[in-house]
Amino acid sequence: MTDVITTRREGAILEVTLDRPKANAIDPPTSRLMGETFKAFRDDPELRVAIVKTAGDKFFCAGWDLKAAASGDAVDGDYGVGGFAGLQELPDLNKPVIACVNGTAVVGGFELALSCDLIYASDHSSFALPEIRAGILADAATIKLPKRIPYHIAMELLFTGRWMDADEARRWGLVNEVLPKEKLEDRVWEIARLLAGGPPLVFAAIKETARVAEALTFQDTMNKLSHLPTVDILSGSEDSMEGPRAFAEKRDPVWKGR
Template sequence: MDVVKTRREGAILEVTLDRPKANAINLVTSRIMGEVFAGFRDDPELRVAILTGGGSKFFCPGWDLKAAADGDAVDGDYGVGGFGGLQELRGMNKPVIAAINGIACGGGLELALSADMILAADHATFALPEIRSGTVADAASVKLPKRIPYHIAMELLLTGRWFDAEEAHRWGLVNEILPADQLMDRAWELARLLASGPPLVYAAIKEIVRDAEDAKFQDAMNRITRRQLASVDTLYASEDQLEGARAFAEKRDPVWKGK
């Protein structure tokens, strides 16, 4: 567990990938990260997670090629959440903030793309260099053309070139750029804001977004209005749904219980 450090404050869990020298992920590390994020997902007291890297140079360069050379199979057991414990974790209906503190390339960038919001230090750099080592950035090939303009996504995938935080922000890959010494303060500020919000609504938003990704608009709306999504059904029958309406009518701040 030394390679994945956690800090818990109230409803917020900070997860730090800390595997010197570069925070590369091997199979064991990926499985540990999966256990951490599955635990976050399943803990009713936790509402928001922050993911960052140890040190100031690397967020994560992705797959540990040295471990691969020593026998870690690229198609091995990554654990419950897939590579990095997050990008294939089912039922992750809580907000995750990625705080990019340095280089995020290959699977590290794919891991960041699994978060709901991305903050970047001003010295952060990004790339998908898999093309140069004769392999495919599989998750990025699925996600990136849906997040940014198609031709830009294809350029990044096909060339593997590096780009900086300013360009990432210009294409909408990151929400904010911060001075390095302010990155985690801002991540925690945002996490506390989210932690004060309605967790059942967050769950519904995340499930709706996932479910509607490849659906026609009316089909997606029908599933919502017919309460065919578990999180939506839970929300519409919840105390929090009534609390929101009552707080509005009484002109006070709502008190969310998550039930």
């Protein structure tokens, strides 16, 4: 697409790579471009899984481009259709997104990883939210992090801005796996291929249900479940019959997404 955002497509998988030396920081044009990229992924019926990665080994992403901000590009400017980094506020993204974290994920880079459904990290990766030292609210992380890891650990990271290495992130369940950097991408692609072979309508229903459930009680969510668009589509789909049929015929199911 551009030198800043490149994509690789393999079947139903889209790999999106951010490449902005030295720290893969994101300025407004890059954020808008990422939003258009993920919007196109969302709207392409042939694509089922996305991988988010960045170039280089030192920085996964340093978040907001402070040089852009210093030059007059306001922090609260136009991030684009998906909000910051294209994923944070993209509506109706009901497909799995995997973060491939190799290096430092700090401030908005940490929030970019949190915007994904699965996070795989290299063993030299680290995470931090040092906004507190500048008197700034890490808004998206403050909303998301206490829901992903124990509350007291999330508050410690937000209050102190301390660093968390990959092993600690794994202990708290923030990342799915920690691997040597030379094995990271192979593992991420292995998982992406596994998901690409799964039932896309069920994945969509899982993501919408989980998103709706964040703001509701268990019973309210259950009461609303049959009215969710993705659940309604799933219940009347060919795929809803394919699973039982494949089981009865002792074969692997063939998911068509319809």
